[in-house]
Amino acid sequence: MADDGAARQLDKEILSPKPGIQSPAEGGGDFQPRIVGFLCNWCSYAGADLAGVTRLKMPPSMVAIRVMCSSRVDPLFVLKAFLAGADGVLVAGCHPGDCHYQTGNYYTRRRFALTLKVLEELGLEANRVRLSWVSASEGGRFAEVVTEFTETIRKAGPNPAKTEVFL
């Protein structure tokens, strides 16, 4: 893999940022949650854009990963993000019935019902994983979801996976 070097280097970079740029995890003592957000291209990513276009304010906690449909989000991505130390994982897609691909988000919904149930039963703080429906016109809702979810995570504290050594 040609990229290993780059990725390795990058990991170091992120973990020991240069002066002047703090990593979100160390926001001057206050806990700044880091949230991975999977946004579907057609509704939620557009909704997030709209939040920006209308200059809404929201915490800088969530970094978006664009996918074509919320149904592209393999629950293993959520697990991977979680085990890698993300404090929260947001998956957002079109409202049920509005999927750009007809039925994708119905499967997302069942998959996440399952995922959340497993996390809950394992005592893994299922509230760190959130599935939300945000349409392309719901810039305001998107900002609310991010704000609320950030608050939830802030209350929950840092992801315990970060401090557990032998996973």
Place this chain on the structure above:
Amino acid sequence: MAERIGVYVCKCGPNIGDKVDVDAIVDDVKGIEGVATAKSHNLLCSADGLEFLKSEIEGEKLTRVVVAACTPKMYEQKLMRACEEAGLNPFLMQMTNIREQCAWVTPDKALATRKARSLVMAAINRAPLLEPIERKEIEVQADVLVVGGGVAGLEACLSLAQKGRKVYLVEKSPCIGGLAARFEEVYPTMECAPCMIAPELQEVLQKENIEVFTHSEVEETLGSFGNFSVKIRRKARYVSEEACIGCGACFEPCPVEVSNEYDEGLSKRKAIYVPFAGALPNVPVIDKDNCKRFKGEECRACEQACPFGAISFDDKDEVIERKVGAIILATGATLLDPKALPQYGYGKLDNVVTALQLERLNASNGPTGGKVLLKNGKEPKSIAFVFCVGRKEKEYCSGICCMYSIKLAHIMREKLPDAKLYCFYSDICVPKKEHQQWYDRVVDQGVEFIRSNGTVAVTADKGKLAVKHGTDSSGKTVSVDMVVLAPAVEPSSDIEKLAGILDTSRDDHGFFCEEHALMKPFATALEGVFAVGSCQGPKDIGDAVAQAGAAAGRVLSRLVPGEKLALEPMVAVVDEDLCSGCKTCILLCPYSAITRDKEKGTSVVDEALCRGCGTCVAACPSGAITAKQFTREQILAEIKGVAK
């Protein structure tokens, strides 16, 4: 070879530049292994910016590009073109959005800078894993299959049949024209329907590049958009379309008489017949189920009567194969059988008829030559129209019944000036620019509208019909000679079979399901298969024709004779070595784009049908399916970039 990544952070004038410390980010990423260069630019999407990007790609010999700028929905395509012009596969560019989703929503510059940095890091992490994607084109058939020869099907045929493109029209009945050919007048123009559609029928029958298969059915379809192979069963007609001149000499001697379904059972026809006077093509058909000869009797009456030797009892069904690029379904609709709703007395009481039966009574080519008569041969002195028959049971408003009932009331008013006319309605549905005035007009003409809200019950009353309406205690009764029911419109009976053959879905009411009710009301979820007219939902003639035109336009723009079809580049691909053949992906695909390779027992994605949603990718437990441009490795790299 190590990748050479170029990182370009756009300031977007002050939009990003004032909110994010762009230079700090640029400085910060410069040292990362693999990053060959990192620069900021004031406005990458400008002509100047695009030139800059191109010269960078060439000058720095970049193998990957990361652009941090606005949302990819704005200029990703433009930037991709610039990459392509500079000789870099456009899918080797990774964009990240630091404007809408960062600069514009984070007032604190330090925090915005942090977030932007995370986004850029995630993109840099992902960049080496990007893979070049070649845009594929496939050879396609421009020819089209149209199923159903009603007004929608005719419109589709005529729009599509042009130079270099053949259209195959398959119609299950012996004639084309659909329901409209059997109406005397149509709303809102109140013009003669047969006159209106006759030119279209003639053109369809005569046009060189339209091949019409009447008395035929689609038996099988294989393949997908651009390359369907269809089998058409042309049922034996027993009358040669070439030899017959349509003189009708064969009808008279036929000893069989059966109820004529094309007159809604109001007349009799022979076992050799044309559905109604003026039906096209004007070639009779032998109804095998009723013909004496096919029941084993020695009868050659029609054959002997034919002066042209056009009749052949040895005629056999023929299965004809055609290659087409698209399929337009226009199989139309029928009316709910009101026998299912006994309160209206249909089928039990004389002179309770459906609107379609009244249409035939009113038609010059109908059983009475256009005279509206009761069973006893007299003209009715009073008629009750009952709207919304079956609306409650069907749970949808058919949308056309009010207007056609108003049309019929208007015609009856002109035809029977002294008759009392009543309309029992629940809600009057007369949208569109011309309809309301017809309602106003029949009200002016003395047609009495009574709001019965679905309470109508019809009983026999001393040779007349008692129409009771209202609730039990306050119920009132009107006595009439004839009751005309306006039953709900439902898909024609063959829709289920056709949906099965095509593997296309139907909605809760049994109509073909459109891809999107508002944005793609003419398409099905199957690429290249369209559903137009009343088979997609109840429609009047104008709407059916408009929808057919829309579908035809879609076909015209995508299937151009002699040109290849560009496929969606970001599709799913199955690694057959990893596939366990569990078919989960096949169950989930909304576009029926995945099939099973029977030999190998593994799944295969049809790139002409896949739209790249990735539903199947996430569902595959073996990780055997990859979504191009959204691979697992790419997404995990992004996660790692973000989540540390």
Place this chain on the structure above:
Amino acid sequence: MHNARGTTHEAYCVEREALSMKQFQVPRPPDDALRDMLASLMDKGKVGGVFALAQTGENSYSYALITDKKLLDHIVPTLPLMPANAGKMVSRLTMLEPVKTPIAVIMRPCELRALFELVKLEQARLDNLLFISYTCGGVLEMKTAKDGLQLKLEEYWKQVKTGGVSEDMRDSCRVCENFVPTGADITLTLVGNDNGKQTTVQVNSEKGEEFLAGLSYELTEAGPELEALDSMRKKRAEQKPDVFGQFAAEELGMAGLTALFGRCIGCHACGRACPVCYCSSCHFEAAENEFDPSTLETELTNRGALRLPTGTLYYQIGRLFHVSISCVGCGMCSDVCPVDIPVASLFAKLAGSVQGMFGYVSGRDAEEKIPTSTFEMEELEEIGA
């Protein structure tokens, strides 16, 4: 969205009663009765072979497909051992092409359910298979086969007769409430019977009836087994706190899971033994997962140490994502775990919750869709806030 069929044992009994067309008694212990019956079926040419648990040597037991009638002596179909989930074995036999001559397959309810689940996943075919199953008293851990089996059997059959729970059973059996087979053509009602003396045989399908046609047994009324079944269900429910208690959410969490799987040696035997872990190539064993250098490096920098083999929790939780919807609670995973991690109990507990959410019981019916491969438009409103 809940399935009208319900999920409880009572529902099974109702279903079983509905299916039960005929019942007769054979004055022989179950294994002998089965050998007689199968020999007769083979004689008549109704079946060409028998798939059943067999004794293959001293202290050796495994599933076997037997086509030579003389070898039927080897079968021990009701011996409470499960060397492999028979559903998985039949999947192996039928995956590439269906069985051509009729085979009588004797398996436990959870094995039958695993097989039906695999049929939905195109991993097995039911053509030409006649299913014989029985109300199941559970199985003993496989290592019992090595020593002390006879001793434990005595206690085991005593419990089966009275509808009790034997302490030596697999944990997953101790809490299993799906011990009445669904989808079998013929069911022996072992629970509540004096299995040393007689065998009660129910005919559950027309196919079963066809096969048994010509066997002249006297029909009997339903015996005392319903009471015993009830008792067994109750006693098993009582075991739940003991078996599942250690997996309460508050006991687990990241720390609890790390401790629970701290002994895991990464052999993935649990997945290999799992009947519904059907992938021909396991995603979790892909090099990208196990040895991705950038991940390893991140882990090291992040945590200052790296546990090897890597990705233990990722594997275990990931497997729960993949199989909890189809898990039949057979207990194979725990039985094969070389370091005695109670995987099966954890998986069975989660399977109950996950499947319960969809009103689903895996393998109850080969025609029923797996919930993650279908959906209702109106459902799960609480998911997706």
